[in-house]
Amino acid sequence: MKKNINNISKIPPYQKEYYSWLYESKILSKLIDRDWLLNLITFGTHKKLINICTEEVYPQQKTLQVGVTFGSQLARIAERLGVYGEFDIVDVSATQIRRIRKKYRFLYPSMNFINRDAVNRTENRYNTIICYKLLHEMPLATRTKLINTLLSTMSPGGKVVFIDYNKPAWWNPLRIFIQLYNRLYQPFSESLWDKEIKDFTTAKGQFEWKKSTYFGKMYQKVVVRRKETLY
Ligand SMILES: C[S@@+](CC[C@H](N)C(=O)[O-])C[C@H]1O[C@@H](n2cnc3c(N)ncnc32)[C@H](O)[C@@H]1O
Secondary structure, three states: OOOOOOOOOOOOHHHHHHOHHHHOOHHHHHHHOOHHHHHHHOOOHHHHHHHHHHOOOOOOOEEEEEOOOOOOHHHHHHHHHOOOOEEEEEEOOHHHHHHHHHHHOOOOOOEEEEEOOOOOOOOOOEEEEEEEOOHHHOOHHHHHHHHHHHHOOEEEEEEEEEEEEOOOOOOOOOHHHHHHHHHHHOOOOOHHHHOOHHHHOOOHHHEEEEEEEEOOOOEEEEEEEEOOOOO
């Protein structure tokens, strides 16, 4: 098994402009990398989102996660996969890949740390592909490319799991705060309010899309499987 691949990948413009202050900062990344803090700043949603993500993964599967996360989300997936699982973690930021490699390389031998842009296609095929809170950070064209790439990366019988923001219900008391935050800091996030994830692909008819929402519709989980062909 190939381990610790370390190409130098170019940070995309959307990330440089809006998110590099966090993802390229070792100090801030270390500071925020705590479950209790993440629970606090996400109004307690962090823990639940990790749970609904982990339940999609089964022992021994070959799994891909697009984008490093903070807190214990990656560890929970690795624990669920067990020692016979294979867990590729892909991130465009070498800083994040180094951080996560340092944190987990001796704890979870199933983890492979890969520095590359996930929008680009790969030969590898996976039972489960996780895209956790990444789509809302991407402009529409990149988001479309990524979704299409991930759909083509499933192994037969495999699935892609998207966990991300959704349009909160009108009565959700946090709706106004999120809207304000989006307008100030997350310019691409609200396009996920107006358009379903499946509508970013022209091939949506070839797949089954199962959507669930959480926390007054503030978050969504979409599980995508390829439809079985009749011939
Ligand atoms: C998973 S997302 C959101 C993480 C979120 N803040 C959390 O912990 O819940 C952030 C990660 O995605 C990575 N990323 C952004 N665009 C990417 C791309 N095109 N390919 C691979 N990784 C990407 C960023 O470098 C960053 O480490």
